[in-house]
Amino acid sequence: MEESIKEYLEERKSVIDNYLNIALEKIREDSPLYAAINYSLMAGGKRLRPIMLIATYESNFEDYEVVLPFAASVEMIHTYSLIHDDLPILDNSDYRRGKPTCHKIYGSDMALLAGDALISLAFEIISSRKLLEHFEAKFLLRIVHDFAELSGAKGLVGGQVMDMVTMDMDEIDENLILYIEKRKTASLFILSVRVGAILSGVSEDELANLTKFAENFGISYQIQDDILDETSTVEELGKDVHQDRKNKKATFVSLYGLDRSKVLAKEYIEKANSYLIAYSGKYKLLENIAKFTLERIK
Amino acid sequence: MEESIKEYLEERKSVIDNYLNIALEKIREDSPLYAAINYSLMAGGKRLRPIMLIATYESNFEDYEVVLPFAASVEMIHTYSLIHDDLPILDNSDYRRGKPTCHKIYGSDMALLAGDALISLAFEIISSRKLLEHFEAKFLLRIVHDFAELSGAKGLVGGQVMDMVTMDMDEIDENLILYIEKRKTASLFILSVRVGAILSGVSEDELANLTKFAENFGISYQIQDDILDETSTVEELGKDVHQDRKNKKATFVSLYGLDRSKVLAKEYIEKANSYLIAYSGKYKLLENIAKFTLERIK
Numbered sequence: 158m159e160e161s162i163k164e165y166l167e168e169r170k171s172v173i174d175n176y177l178n179i180a181l182e183k184i185r186e187d188s189p190l191y192a193a194i195n196y197s198l199m200a201g202g203k204r205l206r207p208i209m210l211i212a213t214y215e216s217n218f219e220d221y222e223v224v225l226p227f228a229a230s231v232e233m234i235h236t237y238s239l240i241h242d243d244l245p246i247l248d249n250s251d252y253r254r255g256k257p258t259c260h261k262i263y264g265s266d267m268a269l270l271a272g273d274a275l276i277s278l279a280f281e282i283i284s285s286r287k288l289l290e291h292f293e294a295k296f297l298l299r300i301v302h303d304f305a306e307l308s309g310a311k312g313l314v315g316g317q318v319m320d321m322v323t324m325d326m327d328e329i330d331e332n333l334i335l336y337i338e339k340r341k342t343a344s345l346f347i348l349s350v351r352v353g354a355i356l357s358g359v360s361e362d363e364l365a366n367l368t369k370f371a372e373n374f375g376i377s378y379q380i381q382d383d384i385l386d387e388t389s390t391v392e393e394l395g396k397d398v399h400q401d402r403k404n405k406k407a408t409f410v411s412l413y414g415l416d417r418s419k420v421l422a423k424e425y426i427e428k429a430n431s432y433l434i435a436y437s438g439k440y441k442l443l444e445n446i447a448k449f450t451l452e453r454i455k
Numbered sequence: 456m457e458e459s460i461k462e463y464l465e466e467r468k469s470v471i472d473n474y475l476n477i478a479l480e481k482i483r484e485d486s487p488l489y490a491a492i493n494y495s496l497m498a499g500g501k502r503l504r505p506i507m508l509i510a511t512y513e514s515n516f517e518d519y520e521v522v523l524p525f526a527a528s529v530e531m532i533h534t535y536s537l538i539h540d541d542l543p544i545l546d547n548s549d550y551r552r553g554k555p556t557c558h559k560i561y562g563s564d565m566a567l568l569a570g571d572a573l574i575s576l577a578f579e580i581i582s583s584r585k586l587l588e589h590f591e592a593k594f595l596l597r598i599v600h601d602f603a604e605l606s607g608a609k610g611l612v613g614g615q616v617m618d619m620v621t622m623d624m625d626e627i628d629e630n631l632i633l634y635i636e637k638r639k640t641a642s643l644f645i646l647s648v649r650v651g652a653i654l655s656g657v658s659e660d661e662l663a664n665l666t667k668f669a670e671n672f673g674i675s676y677q678i679q680d681d682i683l684d685e686t687s688t689v690e691e692l693g694k695d696v697h698q699d700r701k702n703k704k705a706t707f708v709s710l711y712g713l714d715r716s717k718v719l720a721k722e723y724i725e726k727a728n729s730y731l732i733a734y735s736g737k738y739k740l741l742e743n744i745a746k747f748t749l750e751r752i753k
Binding site: 183184189190191194241244245246247265266267269270272273274276277278279280281284285286289293294295297298299301302304305306308309310311312314315317318319321322 | 481482487488489492539542543544545563564565567568570571572574575576577578579582583584587591592593595596597599600602603604606607608609610612613615616617619620
């Protein structure tokens with residue numbers, strides 16, 4: 158399995174990279190913005206979120222090219238949030254994906270606006286009239302709503318805010334950390350899997366189960382990220398390490414230590430998979446991606 | 456006319472303010488974000504953009520309550536752009552609408568995230584399933600697309616970027632200034648009028664003429680803003696003045712001086728009105744709002 162899933166991830170990543178390149182052509186004429194956006198968007202991410210969107214759709218239909226605009230848009234939202242989070246006024250990170258962060262190259266002003274423009278570009282792509290050739294308008298509108306809700310105050314940004322205001326806080330409990338990790342990290346995995354599922358026209362029940370899978374996978378993924386932040390070097394990770402400790406962030410690692418966090422990461426991925434049992438192997442691809450992704454935890 | 460248009464503006468402003476208050480309830484539970492968003496969104500803006508959206512719709516239909524979600528969303532996009540523009544990493548403004556700017560009260564980190572959350576909230580509101588009771592999904596999808604396009608790299612953010620990169624530039628010409636003012640300022644007037652028109656189901660021809668009206672009104676409005684920046688005090692304007700000169704911004708005032716700029720502002724509003732002639736007074740309300748708004752230029 159491992160070899161084939163690795164190939165799958167590489168193939169889909171390359172298709173997504175190509176699509177993102179083409180999508181950026183839309184704004185190439187506005188050159189200063191284009192350079193900063195292109196730098197961050199094409200900085201070599203694993204494209205895990207868009208791949209999970211594609212994989213969810215592929216578990217239902219063969220021809221996944223039609224969902225590439227949505228996959229690209231999720232990656233744009235992800236990239237905008239990284240650019241803004243890395244700014245000196247937030248996490249003040251110098252490295253990301255093994256390269257200097259956007260503001261280190263283009264300045265904080267340009268990085269701020271590149272992030273802003275990426276949000277709009279994501280919504281522009283998922284509301285394109287051309288998509289009506291493949292999908293009904295009411296499905297597309299629901300997807301716009303999911304993008305908006307999961308990227309905003311109740312999702313991604315909400316998690317980021319709580320992450321920020323709980324720094325230095327003395328009384329941190331598991332519920333608070335879960336609140337943060339669900340929003341900050343799980344939101345975009347939830348979005349990806351939900352969009353793949355909505356476009357596949359699955360039942361509301363199946364959509365709900367896939368949502369729970371993505372939520373628990375996202376928490377597991379974030380625990381892994383916190384563990385790696387504590388145990389890796391800049392070279393291994395391609396971004397600043399020990400950021401959580403430096404910034405006194407509320408994480409599972411700061412609350413329970415490394416060993417218990419590793420156990421929890423595994424428990425969450427098992428919980429995630431439990432929501433897929435009812436579908437007798439239909440979503441084996443999602444399970445395999447999750448397993449492969451989380452194997453970095455030793 | 457003047458008295459009645461003034462009353463009209465006050466009445467609609469109060470309806471919009473009420474609606475915005477209710478819309479913010481959606482995120483009240485995320486309290487740190489709510490406070491910063493509420494502070495900036497309810498800081499006493501004139502609500503000119505949402506009023507123009509409503510006025511466009513009202514020129515076609517009586518019951519304008521159904522377009523309030525869209526009007527509120529335009530104001531959210533406007534407010535997000537003000538919060539981000541005012542940040543120390545961009546314009547570094549201390550006052551806005553007569554009060555300290557968002558980051559002066561809540562910090563740059565919170566202001567950044569409050570702006571980000573407002574973008575998502577705007578898209579969340581305009582893609583709400585409840586809107587399908589009044590409008591077709593394909594109209595709503597088109598409106599999402601207009602919001603995305605006009606707020607992004609080809610609109611609002613594109614203008615802001617060019618505004619920034621042309622500071623200190625020696626060779627500024629009218630085309631460059633027009634490029635900036637069309638995007639930075641006219642974009643949201645265009646969006647407002649277009650959304651009001653699309654929801655009214657007008658013909659593509661009428662939509663195109665209304666778009667040109669809004670574009671030329673927006674340019675005139677921005678010239679007025681540049682004139683007032685040069686000729687007003689902080690007390691009169693409620694925000695920092697002489698910012699353009701301080702930041703060496705490319706404006707009509709810096710290129711042509713005050714007198715010629717006043718003439719140009721009037722020429723643009725006349726040009727704007729010319730696009731409404733074919734509709735024999737149907738859009739008199741828009742014309743009157745434009746006239747009243749621009750009378751601050753003496």
